[in-house]
Amino acid sequence: MPSNAGTTRLVIVESPAKAKTISGYLGPGYVVEASFGHVRDLPRNAADVPAKYKGESWARLGVDVDNGFHALYVVSADRKQQISKLVKLAKEVDEIFLATDEDREGEAIAWHLVETLKPKVPVKRMVFHEITKPAIQAAVANPREIDRDLVDAQEARRILDRLYGYEVSPVLWKKVMPKLSAGRVQSVATRIVVERERQRMAFRTAEYWDILATLAVANAGEGPRTFNATLIALNGDRIATGKDFEPTTGKVRAGAGVVHLDEGGARGLAARLDGRPFTVTRVEEKPYRRRPYAPFITSTLQQEAARKLRLSSQQTMRTAQRLYENGYITYMRTDSVNLSETAISAARRQIVELYGERSVPPEPRRYTGKVKNAQEAHEAIRPAGDNFRTPGEVAKELSAEEFKLYELIWRRTIASQMTDAVGSSVSVRIRAVSTSQEEADFGATGKTITDPGFLRAYVESSDDENAEAEDAERRLPTLVKDQPLTAEQLAAQGHHTQPPSRYTEASLVKALEELGIGRPSTYASIMQTIQDRGYVTKRGQAMIPTFLAFAVIGLMERHYPRLIDYDFTASMENELDEIAGGDHAAVDFLTAFYFGSANGAGDQDIARSGGLKKLVTENLSEIDARSVNSIPLFTDEDGREVVVRVGRYGPYLQRAVPGETPAAPAEGEEAGPQGDRAPIPEGLAPDELTPEKVHELFLGGSGERKLGDDPATGEPIVLKSGRFGPYVSSGERKSSLLRSQTPESLSLDEALRLLSLPRLVGTAPDGVEVFANNGRYGPYVKRGEEFRSLESEEQMFTVTLDEALALLAAPKTRGRRAAAPPLREMGVDPLTEKPLVIKDGRFGPYVTDGEVNASLRRGQTPEALSIEEASEMLADKRAKGPAPRKKAAKKAPAKKATATKKTAAASKSTAAKKTTTAKATAARKAAPAKKAAPKKATAARPAEE
Numbered sequence: 015m016p017s018n019a020g021t022t023r024l025v026i027v028e029s030p031a032k033a034k035t036i037s038g039y040l041g042p043g044y045v046v047e048a049s050f051g052h053v054r055d056l057p058r059n060a061a062d063v064p065a066k067y068k069g070e071s072w073a074r075l076g077v078d079v080d081n082g083f084h085a086l087y088v089v090s091a092d093r094k095q096q097i098s099k100l101v102k103l104a105k106e107v108d109e110i111f112l113a114t115d116e117d118r119e120g121e122a123i124a125w126h127l128v129e130t131l132k133p134k135v136p137v138k139r140m141v142f143h144e145i146t147k148p149a150i151q152a153a154v155a156n157p158r159e160i161d162r163d164l165v166d167a168q169e170a171r172r173i174l175d176r177l178y179g180y181e182v183s184p185v186l187w188k189k190v191m192p193k194l195s196a197g198r199v200q201s202v203a204t205r206i207v208v209e210r211e212r213q214r215m216a217f218r219t220a221e222y223w224d225i226l227a228t229l230a231v232a233n234a235g236e237g238p239r240t241f242n243a244t245l246i247a248l249n250g251d252r253i254a255t256g257k258d259f260e261p262t263t264g265k266v267r268a269g270a271g272v273v274h275l276d277e278g279g280a281r282g283l284a285a286r287l288d289g290r291p292f293t294v295t296r297v298e299e300k301p302y303r304r305r306p307y308a309p310f311i312t313s314t315l316q317q318e319a320a321r322k323l324r325l326s327s328q329q330t331m332r333t334a335q336r337l338y339e340n341g342y343i344t345y346m347r348t349d350s351v352n353l354s355e356t357a358i359s360a361a362r363r364q365i366v367e368l369y370g371e372r373s374v375p376p377e378p379r380r381y382t383g384k385v386k387n388a389q390e391a392h393e394a395i396r397p398a399g400d401n402f403r404t405p406g407e408v409a410k411e412l413s414a415e416e417f418k419l420y421e422l423i424w425r426r427t428i429a430s431q432m433t434d435a436v437g438s439s440v441s442v443r444i445r446a447v448s449t450s451q452e453e454a455d456f457g458a459t460g461k462t463i464t465d466p467g468f469l470r471a472y473v474e475s476s477d478d479e480n481a482e483a484e485d486a487e488r489r490l491p492t493l494v495k496d497q498p499l500t501a502e503q504l505a506a507q508g509h510h511t512q513p514p515s516r517y518t519e520a521s522l523v524k525a526l527e528e529l530g531i532g533r534p535s536t537y538a539s540i541m542q543t544i545q546d547r548g549y550v551t552k553r554g555q556a557m558i559p560t561f562l563a564f565a566v567i568g569l570m571e572r573h574y575p576r577l578i579d580y581d582f583t584a585s586m587e588n589e590l591d592e593i594a595g596g597d598h599a600a601v602d603f604l605t606a607f608y609f610g611s612a613n614g615a616g617d618q619d620i621a622r623s624g625g626l627k628k629l630v631t632e633n634l635s636e637i638d639a640r641s642v643n644s645i646p647l648f649t650d651e652d653g654r655e656v657v658v659r660v661g662r663y664g665p666y667l668q669r670a671v672p673g674e675t676p677a678a679p680a681e682g683e684e685a686g687p688q689g690d691r692a693p694i695p696e697g698l699a700p701d702e703l704t705p706e707k708v709h710e711l712f713l714g715g716s717g718e719r720k721l722g723d724d725p726a727t728g729e730p731i732v733l734k735s736g737r738f739g740p741y742v743s744s745g746e747r748k749s750s751l752l753r754s755q756t757p758e759s760l761s762l763d764e765a766l767r768l769l770s771l772p773r774l775v776g777t778a779p780d781g782v783e784v785f786a787n788n789g790r791y792g793p794y795v796k797r798g799e800e801f802r803s804l805e806s807e808e809q810m811f812t813v814t815l816d817e818a819l820a821l822l823a824a825p826k827t828r829g830r831r832a833a834a835p836p837l838r839e840m841g842v843d844p845l846t847e848k849p850l851v852i853k854d855g856r857f858g859p860y861v862t863d864g865e866v867n868a869s870l871r872r873g874q875t876p877e878a879l880s881i882e883e884a885s886e887m888l889a890d891k892r893a894k895g896p897a898p899r900k901k902a903a904k905k906a907p908a909k910k911a912t913a914t915k916k917t918a919a920a921s922k923s924t925a926a927k928k929t930t931t932a933k934a935t936a937a938r939k940a941a942p943a944k945k946a947a948p949k950k951a952t953a954a955r956p957a958e959e
Contacts, residue, residue: 167594218264223280280506286448309394312534320520321475429472460490530584776815
């Protein structure tokens, strides 16, 4: 480490945690301070724009597009105090070391610091990929200059995202809904999720059958005596499996040449094969070999953490950030699978210590990444240091979540340098001839692992929870050709084809990575952004697009298809990489994209269309808002088109005969054609809007159904839907359905029973009538002004007068009530290992581990909430910390009037204000309530716009 007596150096890092760790390694003569992430950014709104620029036409963008795309950077309000501190420190030192992260974002932060601090002393750039004493000392001893090519690439990315977001988002505000946003990566990610949901909506299931045979050998020896085999062919033709069916029709693919067995066919064949001899016709044995997985990069870490630890992308990156800043792992934003020679040596030494010399291959393993645009100069995510600490050595220093993630990284790194897993795989074919002379071929496969190799340290998980683990063995008896077998059982098995699985955060990150879209530093923020914007919701791990997302993506596909094209978006990443490498100029790239200049770099399709600016302004009049906000579902049996309409107050169903004349809308309602309407319940996924479900919603929604006539009054009894749910009505009488009742199954007798409420139970000895009824808080009995709750809804119809009087005579529970039993006991939190329960609180159900509480969100129910969702909700609540208490505002002392004229003027002004306020209040009450816009997630670094 360089050391000059009396020299003071200021080292600037990004986070306080990193500053604390590094300061312990540098000793006297060094002052380590944090910048708290980005110090400058483009203005977020008009209030951020400095006064001297407010009159400029480009001020709203924050980018002067007519003058070389010059960016207007402002210091954010929450950074000004820290910047002042850094400016003061910069004047007191002899040198400045900028130690921000070693990626484009970190390079840009270093440049912004120089531009903001304007230091008078030498400035050097120090870089490192792990926070250990040797790494920090080496970084100080070998500083470099700021890489302007990396800065230009990051600045071009930021400006590109600003232009995209600020030009396209207003189109969505005008044609879909206010406060929406579009983004170069977020819109593509949303499109991927929407396309998968469309596939699920178009999917038609198919049923197919086969036969599972339990076969036995006469002399098994040391191996198993029985094994299972599945029917695979009949008379030489293959038995149909799921892959043989068209997903949109549920029919066998044309030309598949397969035998499609139904239930009767499978059971009949099984009966004809019962008692018949089975013979082995073929045995094939092959060697099995599996190479280790590459070390973690950002995306694969997020994928495995989601599969194994049930962590969201945000949780994974937050936890990894803490591990990195405290010196446990290397830098966690990387797309390189490389390991340094030091890391390879450390891994090989530890493998010998833990698993023996036979587990280390003769030569070190080196990996080549498959990620498009990977920055191979970086290193994979691994344990920090020249000697890896085992999970046992760090267990007491880490939280439960940190420990599990560290162990995952450690195991993956160690396994990457171990020997292959080897063994053998066996494929067997067996034949039996039925009583009808049908030749039925059965198949079975087995796998035996003779040396697990790297599988002793690590086994990768699959997105398919039903998939077999790679270290699982399937042992078969020792079989030879022509060996006779006995069928102990023949069971016909039914199967149904399944729609493509929904994306999880892990699989969506993988899809983006494979397409070459986005960067390691942006994946977690993109996952969060598309949820915060209301485009995607999560059910367990599955990501479900909302109908709002359908409307937005539909608009983009019809009018701006290139902006959400996968290849186009990936090509933008290539362009940015070329700028980072110094091969292209950022101004040429931005000019081609925004103005359509075909002379510079950039996408030629966008250039030929006149660029982004012309694209979004000239085509605006062609966009029909009604068409964009209508998602067609199907045509019902009565010839009515059923569509989902995305309205100002949420999505709803509408059905109408094509060509009907539009009618004037009711006050506060959007214009539309005549036809039934029904609300779509929150939490209902688009692919769940089947014809049957739609019929049910119209029945319990805006539709009405006559159940019959009241035999006592002759008045019709009608099932309706109101603001608080379905109810029955007859004349002046109304009654809501009970919790146990559903609109589609309600009978006339049940409706009559409901309309008997409130039920007169009898008359008390003092002459006061006693009633049983159903209320907002459940069933109850009432005598005058006295109320007591009943235990069940059925008691409203069965409680006797004596039972009711006994209840009413019992004293009310005063003070705090006894704690109600939990709504549901969920099990153990996978992160904290504390028991989780769902309770009913004052503001609705909530999940708790005894210390932290998290309210269930809209659309979540106690029955459907998964333990993974509950764990994630509590982790987010813990990360936010306790809410700050609000201080009561001090009342300002009243001012005395100083002159009669002023008092009179003030009185007139006050009267006018009261009138205006009264009108405004009346207008607010008359207007329908708007849904609150989702809160914007904050981060140390700006997300992709």
